Amino acid sequence: MSRRRQRRKRHDDSTSDTGTDVTDIADLAITTSRNDSSRRSSESSRRRKNNSTPEAIEEIVNETFFLKHEQNRPFLTKKRVVFTAGIIFGLTIAWLMGQRTTEISNYISLAFSDLDFASILPANILVDELLGNITMFLKPNITLLEDKEFYPALDMLERGVKSHFPVVLVPGIVSTGLESWSTSNCSRPYFRKRMWGTTTMFRAVLLDKECWIETMRLDPDTGLDPPNFKLRSAQGLDAADYLFPGYWVWGKLIQNFAAIGYDNNNMHLAAYDWRLSFYNLEVRDQYFSKLKATLELAKKVDGKKSVIVSHSMGGLVTLYFFKWVESPTGGNGGPNWVNDYVEAFVNIGGPLLGLPKALSALLSGEMRDTVELGAFGIYVLERFFSKLERADLFRTWGGLSSMLPKGGEEIWGNEFQAPDDSDDTQGTYGSMLTMRSLIKKKENPSESSDIVKVRNHTCKSGVHFLQKHTPNRFSEMLTRNYSFGVVTDEEQMQEIKEDRTKWTNVLESQLPNAPDMKIYCLYGYGKETERKYYYAREQLEDEDDDDDDDVEDENQEKRKRFRDKLGGFLRNVFIDSSVSSDKDPKIKSGVHNGEGDGTVPLLSLGYMCVKGWKNPLYNPAGIKVITREFQHQVGPPLDLRGGENTADHVDILGNYELTKDILKIASGSVNDLEDRITSAIREFAAKVKL
Numbered sequence: 001m002s003r004r005r006q007r008r009k010r011h012d013d014s015t016s017d018t019g020t021d022v023t024d025i026a027d028l029a030i031t032t033s034r035n036d037s038s039r040r041s042s043e044s045s046r047r048r049k050n051n052s053t054p055e056a057i058e059e060i061v062n063e064t065f066f067l068k069h070e071q072n073r074p075f076l077t078k079k080r081v082v083f084t085a086g087i088i089f090g091l092t093i094a095w096l097m098g099q100r101t102t103e104i105s106n107y108i109s110l111a112f113s114d115l116d117f118a119s120i121l122p123a124n125i126l127v128d129e130l131l132g133n134i135t136m137f138l139k140p141n142i143t144l145l146e147d148k149e150f151y152p153a154l155d156m157l158e159r160g161v162k163s164h165f166p167v168v169l170v171p172g173i174v175s176t177g178l179e180s181w182s183t184s185n186c187s188r189p190y191f192r193k194r195m196w197g198t199t200t201m202f203r204a205v206l207l208d209k210e211c212w213i214e215t216m217r218l219d220p221d222t223g224l225d226p227p228n229f230k231l232r233s234a235q236g237l238d239a240a241d242y243l244f245p246g247y248w249v250w251g252k253l254i255q256n257f258a259a260i261g262y263d264n265n266n267m268h269l270a271a272y273d274w275r276l277s278f279y280n281l282e283v284r285d286q287y288f289s290k291l292k293a294t295l296e297l298a299k300k301v302d303g304k305k306s307v308i309v310s311h312s313m314g315g316l317v318t319l320y321f322f323k324w325v326e327s328p329t330g331g332n333g334g335p336n337w338v339n340d341y342v343e344a345f346v347n348i349g350g351p352l353l354g355l356p357k358a359l360s361a362l363l364s365g366e367m368r369d370t371v372e373l374g375a376f377g378i379y380v381l382e383r384f385f386s387k388l389e390r391a392d393l394f395r396t397w398g399g400l401s402s403m404l405p406k407g408g409e410e411i412w413g414n415e416f417q418a419p420d421d422s423d424d425t426q427g428t429y430g431s432m433l434t435m436r437s438l439i440k441k442k443e444n445p446s447e448s449s450d451i452v453k454v455r456n457h458t459c460k461s462g463v464h465f466l467q468k469h470t471p472n473r474f475s476e477m478l479t480r481n482y483s484f485g486v487v488t489d490e491e492q493m494q495e496i497k498e499d500r501t502k503w504t505n506v507l508e509s510q511l512p513n514a515p516d517m518k519i520y521c522l523y524g525y526g527k528e529t530e531r532k533y534y535y536a537r538e539q540l541e542d543e544d545d546d547d548d549d550d551v552e553d554e555n556q557e558k559r560k561r562f563r564d565k566l567g568g569f570l571r572n573v574f575i576d577s578s579v580s581s582d583k584d585p586k587i588k589s590g591v592h593n594g595e596g597d598g599t600v601p602l603l604s605l606g607y608m609c610v611k612g613w614k615n616p617l618y619n620p621a622g623i624k625v626i627t628r629e630f631q632h633q634v635g636p637p638l639d640l641r642g643g644e645n646t647a648d649h650v651d652i653l654g655n656y657e658l659t660k661d662i663l664k665i666a667s668g669s670v671n672d673l674e675d676r677i678t679s680a681i682r683e684f685a686a687k688v689k690l
Contacts (some may be wrong), residue, residue, distance in 0.1 A: 016395055044582070052063050059319060073314075077222045083600040098513060103543055119681065136433045150259045151256075153178055153256035153259030153659070153663060156660065161664070161667045163262045163666065163667065165304050165343050165668065166304060166308065167262060168268050168269075168291070168294060168298070168308050169240075169254075169270065170181045170314035170315075170317055171240040171250065171270075171274075171314050172273075172312025172313040172314045173234065174401065175249045176273075177233070177271075180214065180231055180320075181232050182227045182230045185211075185214075186215075187215050187229060187375070190204065195212060195215050199243065210307070213393060216393060217229070220477075222285055223481075224280060224283070233271045234271060236269070252308075258661060264494075270294065276397075277401070277402070277482075278503070279480075279641070280479055281317075288320075289331065292331050293343045294585060306343060306346075307342075307344045309348065311653060312600075315349075316402055318347070319503070322511070323512070326512055328628065335513045336514075337512075338512060339513060339516050341515065342514065342517050344520060345517060345518070346522065347519065347522065347609075348526065348653070348658070349600060350523070351403050351605070353405065353406050353407050353412075353507075353604040354403050354406045354532055355604055357403075357599065359404055359405060359533075360393070362391065362401065362431075363391070363465075363466050364472075365389070365394065368530050370387070371589045371590055372577075373577045374603060397532065398477060401477070404482070405462075406464065407459070407484070410690055411462055411603070411607065412603070413428060413430025414430045414678055415428070415601075416428060420531070420602065420684045424584065425586075429594055432458060432531075433462045433532070433533065433539055434532070435454070435455045435457060435535045436537065437536075437538070437572075438452055438538050457655075469573070471589065483504065483505050484507070485507070487508045487617075489617070493509075497509075497510070511619045511623050512615060514621055515621045515623060517626050518623065521606065521625065523629060523652075525597055525631060525647060526598060526681045527648060527680075529600065529601050530599075532592035533592070534587075534590060535573060535576060536573075536574055536575075537572060574590070575589075576590045577590045578590070597632070602679060609627040610677065611686075611688070627675050627677055629677055629681075632647075633649060641654060661673060
């Protein structure tokens with residue numbers, strides 16, 4: 001039987017069962033559709049007149065039941081009502097996401113927020129990328145916003161401010177894109193793509209995490225490229241203008257420089273691989289030799305000295321360069337080279353004395369960003385990118401270790417007091433790590449004894465604890481590259497002047513012989529900043545507590561081998577997120593916050609600028625140091641970067657007043673730039689006795 005006959009028989013059977021004529025049903029459909037919609041009525045009528053085939057009749061039958069059903073549906077469930085409500089609901093959700101993007105993104109990008117030692121990788125990057133198209137139309141007056149990108153430069157241009165000195169930009173940690181040059185193993189698909197920066201990074205981390213980690217690691221013994229993997233910093237102004245689409249780092253400053261006449265002929269970005277120790281920057285990439293050549297060429301072409309503008313760790317890199325270029329074992333430029341080629345050094349948010357955040361990151365792979373995620377957030381983060389994995393990766397990055405706190409108890413305080421303690425501070429910031437040890441029974445480790453030991457670690461003993469509880473090769477890397485002490489007399493300073501490990505510490509080295517150069521310290525304050533941590537630790541009853549000073553005994557080497565076997569990490573040491581205080585609201589989730597720019601404590605930002613470099617021991621040439629502070633102000637709720645008055649560690653690069661100061665320095669219009677100090681840094685500095 002043909003398909004047409006089968007369908008005809010099926011319709012005949014259905015009509016005979018119901019006792020209803022097909023023509024009557026068609027007429028009913030036409031009548032119903034007229035009542036519901038004139039369009040459906042005319043369409044059904046045409047079908048009835050022009051099509052008498054069973055297929056047409058079957059379609060009319062189906063439409064009839066649909067129309068009956070639609071007519072009898074409750075009003076709130078009708079399609080047009082649901083569709084309209086869906087549009088309203090979607091717009092509301094998009095608006096709420098724009099309002100609360102920062103909080104939502106803490107969960108989306110939790111695997112990356114912990115890498116933010118200079119706050120360069122905020123939690124909202126991924127959400128900006130994913131939601132940008134949704135929320136863009138919610139932003140008012142896009143044309144006006146785009147015009148503001150070139151201010152204050154356009155206003156200053158009208159007043160005669162224009163480019164003058166060549167400018168060299170030195171970025172901070174994690175702000176330069178790193179691209180893969182590997183052609184073997186899993187990294188081949190990523191050749192010439194950025195494994196740090198751009199959305200390629202997110203794709204690699206989410207879909208190929210193991211390959212991404214292996215690519216980002218450095219060799220833990222040499223601190224250089226591991227076998228078969230090679231990353232190099234991107235070059236040019238776009239190496240650090242935008243780390244991700246829509247997330248500017250140096251982008252706003254570059255736009256303002258361009259507005260007064262700068263381009264890539266008289267403005268250079270000295271990008272570098274921020275994972276490398278400062279010494280290895282020259283060994284592998286000849287970074288300081290290239291920087292020296294750039295400054296020499298700029299003077300040859302323009303006939304003027306250059307202005308160096310650094311941000312965050314870039315300030316430490318610049319100070320190291322000043323010592324390297326003078327030294328006969330380095331650039332061999334002689335004692336007057338810096339004075340001859342550098343007009344001014346602008347230090348934006350430089351962690352001159354380090355930051356506690358680096359200590360916690362290297363010790364346990366944790367910081368405030370990770371412990372404040374809440375129980376669910378921490379669980380997700382640990383499943384995806386655990387603190388063991390993070391700490392192991394971080395310790396291969398020699399550049400990160402340059403930001404460990406320097407100056408010991410003389411700067412950061414002791415168990416009883418710290419220079420930046422306030423009247424309402426509970427305890428003292430001087431105990432940078434408070435370690436609570438829960439003693440486990442050796443016979444049954446699952447049971448705990450009644451013994452709880454508490455040990456307070458100052459800055460000095462905290463760094464010592466880090467070295468003793470990490471692999472020997474990490475401790476040796478620190479010893480080869482860095483120094484964390486204090487020099488207090490001229491004779492000792494001269495003895496160590498050619499020791500490159502001291503060049504990384506402003507308290508063990510001197511500023512260059514450059515009396516004509518000026519130093520500008522520009523930084524923010526007014527944001528809660530990590531200053532101290534409360535740790536928890538589990539250990540067995542008879543486990544050696546080797547927190548004290550080195551003790552040479554027959555078990556020492558055995559303990560070292562045991563730590564290396566475990567990866568050199570105390571797996572049972574972690575920030576105690578249960579610690580909070582009603583008396584001191586700055587103690588939250590095991591972190592005691594202090595004053596700073598959200599990443600670097602005020603003591604590290606300002607001490608050398610307002611006091612340390614006023615001492616001839618550290619500034620023998622008498623270089624003029626000008627300090628200008630910017631107090632943080634909360635911006636508009638829809639501005640994810642804090643607005644033009646933010647003083648956040650990274651977002652300050654878009655601060656309106658700071659941009660004006662930098663443009664004045666670069667253009668030579670600095671007559672009105674003098675100290676502007678409104679924080680308590682002078683009071684803090686006065687309590688430091690060297």
